[in-house]
Amino acid sequence: MLKFIQKIWYRLFPSTLKIEKLVPDLKEVDTEKIVRTIKPGDIVIAAMNIPLIQLLDKSKDHRLRPYIIAQKDHGKFFGYCGSSKKNRYANNSFYLSSDEYEVWKSGWISLERCFYIPEDYIISVNDHLKNKDISKINSIIRKQHNINLKEIYVPLRITEGSVVQNKDKLYYVYELSRPAKFFTLASQKAPLKVSYNNKTYFINPHTIKKVKSFSGYKAVGTLPKKVRNQIREYQEKSNPKQ
Numbered sequence: 001m002l003k004f005i006q007k008i009w010y011r012l013f014p015s016t017l018k019i020e021k022l023v024p025d026l027k028e029v030d031t032e033k034i035v036r037t038i039k040p041g042d043i044v045i046a047a048m049n050i051p052l053i054q055l056l057d058k059s060k061d062h063r064l065r066p067y068i069i070a071q072k073d074h075g076k077f078f079g080y081c082g083s084s085k086k087n088r089y090a091n092n093s094f095y096l097s098s099d100e101y102e103v104w105k106s107g108w109i110s111l112e113r114c115f116y117i118p119e120d121y122i123i124s125v126n127d128h129l130k131n132k133d134i135s136k137i138n139s140i141i142r143k144q145h146n147i148n149l150k151e152i153y154v155p156l157r158i159t160e161g162s163v164v165q166n167k168d169k170l171y172y173v174y175e176l177s178r179p180a181k182f183f184t185l186a187s188q189k190a191p192l193k194v195s196y197n198n199k200t201y202f203i204n205p206h207t208i209k210k211v212k213s214f215s216g217y218k219a220v221g222t223l224p225k226k227v228r229n230q231i232r233e234y235q236e237k238s239n240p241k242q
């Protein structure tokens with residue numbers, strides 16, 4: 001009877017309904033601490049971001065869902081919502097297994113709609129996706145050609161073999177020595193031809209750019225191991241004393 005009266009009250013005076021009343025556990029959460037640690041690829045538990053009057057109609061156990069964080073954009077989190085039921089569009093879903101990840105039970109993450117997740121709706125950060133699963137999810141998102149969907153963006157580390165960008169130019173990281181040695185990926189013809197991101201570039205093995213600081217450089221990808229070996233073999237033959 002009390003619950004029925006509460007529902008009537010909140011429907012008459014919806015402004016009195018707060019998320020903390022529907023999900024009391026949020027009162028105990030250190031939101032600032034959680035927000036500082038969240039990164040794309042994280043699996044978080046959060047209250048569903050639907051109108052509170054709709055959330056009121058759901059049982060307490062169903063007001064929380066697992067989300068996969070895709071991006072943080074202008075201080076706001078965006079991600080994909082999970083459910084224990086299989087999405088009827090199975091090809092656009094990702095199976096989140098409790099055998100692989102810290103979630104209370106296995107379920108399906110729907111990749112057809114990217115949700116804004118208010119930071120004060122987040123209960124906890126439970127786990128982080130493996131790289132292979134991030135790649136799988138991004139592949140499913142790309143195939144839908146929906147500009148409203150967001151891929152999971154995890155910044156790449158600069159390592160030997162990386163392709164890095166500085167302003168409008170691309171470079172190949174040949175060695176992480178001090179200073180590091182970069183080759184420019186140029187459009188002008190040169191002895192070495194490589195393919196990156198479905199485009200053809202050329203490398204001149206006689207012109208190495210020495211870089212002391214990575215400030216301004218951002219890793220955007222890598223070249224295949226076979227190509228990296230070809231570059232090293234060609235460079236060592238062309239410049240044996242370098």
